[in-house]
Amino acid sequence: MTSPRARAAAPLAALGWILLAVPLACAVRHAVPPRAAEEVRRGYAHLGAGDAERAEVAFAHALQFDPDLPEAENGLGIVCRTRGDLDRARPRFERAIRLRPDFAEAHANLGELLLALDHAADAEDELRTALRIDPDLADARLNLARALLAHGLAASGEEHGLAASGGGRGRAAAFAGARTEYLHLLETDPDAAAAHHDLAFMDYLEGRFARAERGYRRAATLAPSSHEAQHGLCISLVRLGRCAEGARACRRCLELAPGADRCRTSLAGALACAEP
Structure with missing residues (x-):
């Protein structure tokens, strides 16, 4: 699915690279029956x-007390999404937005769902709308950044190990957009591990190994x-010639995920590099 170079440092989990936005305390903004608001909470x-x-x-x-309560519709959409039922989740999010066009979380959740359906352009529109609000x-910022990052990988052929026509220009633009979104996310949350991790991934791909090492260390x-x-x-340290340190990081990777083939393969490389 990815080229060997991309696999070495890929930040995107096979199934979980977009995080579901789940508002835990969604404020009910319009006047509703108290019982409906309580059920939403x-x-x-x-x-x-x-x-x-x-x-x-x-x-x-809650909808029995107020059939037009967007927060309840959004909640039901999240329930369906957590069960993997995208077909039922989508109309819930769309109705929540019709009922309340400035409902940022509903736009973010619809954007996440559209990304899962590979409707990237529509997804980006929804995520950008959420962020304007x-x-x-x-969550919307991270989803948008990772969508742009994925577009950059696809544009350069990284996803399939293929050369893509005009891919260098496409990747540069997508990576620049992704980097901007990650930096915006860090303004909101300086301790967002995912942002540090993915920025390090881009640095690694572009040969900035010292900066990648710092980013990965911060994420870890x-x-x-x-x-x-x-x-x-691990692999950033090896690129910097610090192979013994890299081996320790790869051992820690295997402790955390004993079945991770990448960690095992990279550990063997780090140990070979560290031999006198």
């Missing part, structure tokens, strides 16, 4: 606790359970 609390079944009941109950919406500090950050740190 309960629904998001249930989602936060990982109980989608009770969340679904709470949101449906709420520039501090971190902020997210100690991330084997991807440890792997990136």
